[in-house]
Amino acid sequence: MNIEGKNVLVTGAARRVGREIALAFAKKGAHILLHYRSSGEEALKTADEIKSAGVRCRVFQADLAKVGDVQKLVQEIAQARLAVDILINSASLFYKTPLKDTSEHDLDALMNANFKGPFFLSKEIGGQMARANGGRIINIADWSGLRPYKDYAAYCASKGALVTFTKSLARELAPKVTANAIAPGPVLLPEDFTSGEKEAIEKLTLVGRIGSPSDVAHAAVFLAESDFINGTMLVVDGGRSLV
Numbered sequence: 286m287n288i289e290g291k292n293v294l295v296t297g298a299a300r301r302v303g304r305e306i307a308l309a310f311a312k313k314g315a316h317i318l319l320h321y322r323s324s325g326e327e328a329l330k331t332a333d334e335i336k337s338a339g340v341r342c343r344v345f346q347a348d349l350a351k352v353g354d355v356q357k358l359v360q361e362i363a364q365a366r367l368a369v370d371i372l373i374n375s376a377s378l379f380y381k382t383p384l385k386d387t388s389e390h391d392l393d394a395l396m397n398a399n400f401k402g403p404f405f406l407s408k409e410i411g412g413q414m415a416r417a418n419g420g421r422i423i424n425i426a427d428w429s430g431l432r433p434y435k436d437y438a439a440y441c442a443s444k445g446a447l448v449t450f451t452k453s454l455a456r457e458l459a460p461k462v463t464a465n466a467i468a469p470g471p472v473l474l475p476e477d478f479t480s481g482e483k484e485a486i487e488k489l490t491l492v493g494r495i496g497s498p499s500d501v502a503h504a505a506v507f508l509a510e511s512d513f514i515n516g517t518m519l520v521v522d523g524g525r526s527l528v
């Protein structure tokens with residue numbers, strides 16, 4: 286797919302990795318539908334940066350953990366007379382849940398944001414793509430979705446479900462829509478991690494450092510441009526999952 290002039294919906298794109306993905310597509314000439322949940326000010330700043338690349342950018346707010354909000358987002362996009370060509374599910378919730386302390390609330394919060402939201406958004410937008418001109422779905426998962434690390438069982442399971450769902454999407458929406466996942470390793474550590482936690486993580490990739498959000502953004506552009514890669518997961522982790 287030539288992504289120039291295409292409409293790309295990026296969820297969780299106000300800041301951090303989602304922002305970098307949106308900017309990478311804008312630099313390729315794609316128009317951006319920028320979704321955020323609570324980072325309204327940052328969303329507007331990112332939208333200005335995107336527009337300075339010479340493309341259009343519309344900003345949408347939704348809590349994707351709520352199916353009602355997902356439906357509202359889909360309606361607002363339709364009311365704006367926009368058809369999404371590429372959907373990138375990057376929005377995500379991440380926090381520690383040692384198994385013995387995990388509550389029903391924790392499991393619901395992590396599964397709803399990381400799996401249920403992308404599920405219903407892909408169902409709606411992917412269905413529209415399959416009925417019209419086709420498109421691409423790219424789900425941002427995590428290497429830990431296949432090889433879980435300790436104390437994050439609910440998060441890791443939510444990403445594992447997203448990887449399996451990506452394969453289902455490829456089957457369900459064929460032949461006009463492709464669906465792939467990206468499994469990043471550490472590319473931008475959570476802002477509340479201590480310097481000790483950061484140092485420990487840096488040592489755990491084979492390349493001896495963490496990556497950068499642009500590593501994930503480049504992978505997303507690559508998958509969007511491919512017409513034949515389908516139903517797979519691209520690991521972008523500096524070798525973290527081999528250690």
Ligand SMILES: NC(=O)c1ccc[n+]([C@@H]2O[C@H](COP(=O)([O-])OP(=O)(O)OC[C@H]3O[C@@H](n4cnc5c(N)ncnc54)[C@H](OP(=O)(O)O)[C@@H]3O)[C@@H](O)[C@H]2O)c1
Nearest residue numbers: 297301302321322323324348349350375376377471472473
């Ligand atoms: N950063 C890494 O090193 C790393 C490693 C592996 C995988 N990943 C994956 O890469 C993606 C991006 O990473 P990141 O570090 O940029 O993510 P992040 O900062 O943890 O979250 C990205 C955005 O998700 C949005 N979000 C959270 N819950 C939401 C909800 N219920 N509804 C709608 N939006 C919601 C938030 O938007 P608002 O700020 O607007 O509320 C947040 O800014 C994620 O899928 C993550 O799991 C990242």
